[in-house]
Amino acid sequence: MSSCEDGLVGKRDDLREYLPLTESTYYIMLALSRPLHGYAVMQRVAELSRGTVTVGPGTLYGAFVTLEQQKLIEKVGEEGRRKVYALTALGNRVLAAHAERLKTMTRAGSEARGRR
Amino acid sequence: MHGEIVRRYRVFFAWQDENEERWLRAKARDEGLHLVSYTPPFVYRFRHGERADYAYRLDFQTTRRQDRADYVQLFADAGWEHVGQMGSWQYFRKPVLAGEAPEIFTDPASKAQKYRRLLALHTVFLVPWITVLNSRMWERHPGPVAEALRLLFLVGMLFWIYSTMRVLGRVGALTKQAKQGKRA
Numbered sequence: 221m222s223s224c225e226d227g228l229v230g231k232r233d234d235l236r237e238y239l240p241l242t243e244s245t246y247y248i249m250l251a252l253s254r255p256l257h258g259y260a261v262m263q264r265v266a267e268l269s270r271g272t273v274t275v276g277p278g279t280l281y282g283a284f285v286t287l288e289q290q291k292l293i294e295k296v297g298e299e300g301r302r303k304v305y306a307l308t309a310l311g312n313r314v315l316a317a318h319a320e321r322l323k324t325m326t327r328a329g330s331e332a333r334g335r336r
Numbered sequence: 337m338h339g340e341i342v343r344r345y346r347v348f349f350a351w352q353d354e355n356e357e358r359w360l361r362a363k364a365r366d367e368g369l370h371l372v373s374y375t376p377p378f379v380y381r382f383r384h385g386e387r388a389d390y391a392y393r394l395d396f397q398t399t400r401r402q403d404r405a406d407y408v409q410l411f412a413d414a415g416w417e418h419v420g421q422m423g424s425w426q427y428f429r430k431p432v433l434a435g436e437a438p439e440i441f442t443d444p445a446s447k448a449q450k451y452r453r454l455l456a457l458h459t460v461f462l463v464p465w466i467t468v469l470n471s472r473m474w475e476r477h478p479g480p481v482a483e484a485l486r487l488l489f490l491v492g493m494l495f496w497i498y499s500t501m502r503v504l505g506r507v508g509a510l511t512k513q514a515k516q517g518k519r520a
Contacts, residue, residue, distance in 0.1 A: 278411075
């Protein structure tokens with residue numbers, strides 16, 4: 221069952237342990253496609269989700285700790301007291317894999333129910 | 337008397353942190369008492385000031401000192417004042433504006449993580465406690481005092497088991513919510 225489209229052939233197995241991402245985690249990782257510090261991530265998540273997803277500081281800090289442990293993000297610098305994070309190469313691949321799943325789901329939705 | 341430090345005594349166990357949060361808010365809103373510090377066992381110190389509506393939220397974090405500044409800064413950026421810490425419990429407050437419901441945890445998975453962190457620290461006590469209970473020193477020093485002390489340790493153990501179950505219950509309920517894909 222190979223798919224040449226997504227370029228993840230053969231690598232899908234090691235990414236499966238990270239998937240699926242929760243809604244908050246997905247947006248946090250998406251925000252970290254560019255290096256950002258904590259509060260900037262909070263604002264970017266609200267922006268990207270059109271205000272439908274807000275991340276509180278407790279949730280965000282916990283996510284940073286977990287994602288850093290999983291080597292999906294890394295600290296790339298500091299702005300005063302604030303740590304600046306960005307996705308690692310692995311993080312980028314996990315995000316792409318999750319985005320693929322979402323695309324497949326949306327495509328299937330249009331197919332099964334027709335476009336609204 | 338404004339500016340005065342007032343003491344209150346109240347018992348909240350680890351799994352009752354949301355009750356504690358509501359109590360602290362009521363103190364601020366109804367009596368103008370604003371939390372200054374919490375010292376065990378069960379003593380809260382407040383500064384008496386104007387009545388104001390503040391949401392209080394507790395986090396459980398065992399951050400290392402070098403990470404603490406970043407942690408506190410993140411909350412401060414989001415409008416949460418770090419009131420202080422008691423052990424690993426971090427107390428935050430934020431003024432409540434009309435129509436807002438401030439939260440530090442916005443999904444059930446991260447709330448469950450907080451209780452899991454608490455349990456991790458909680459289980460540290462288990463081995464030494466059991467060692468003490470099973471120790472042969474009780475046989476070597478028989479008598480009513482030893483009996484009473486051993487009973488106290490036993491009661492402590494039972495309470496430990498009970499509180500672990502309560503916290504596990506919360507983790508279970510929150511994990512179930514998280515699996516259902518619910519937002520907080």
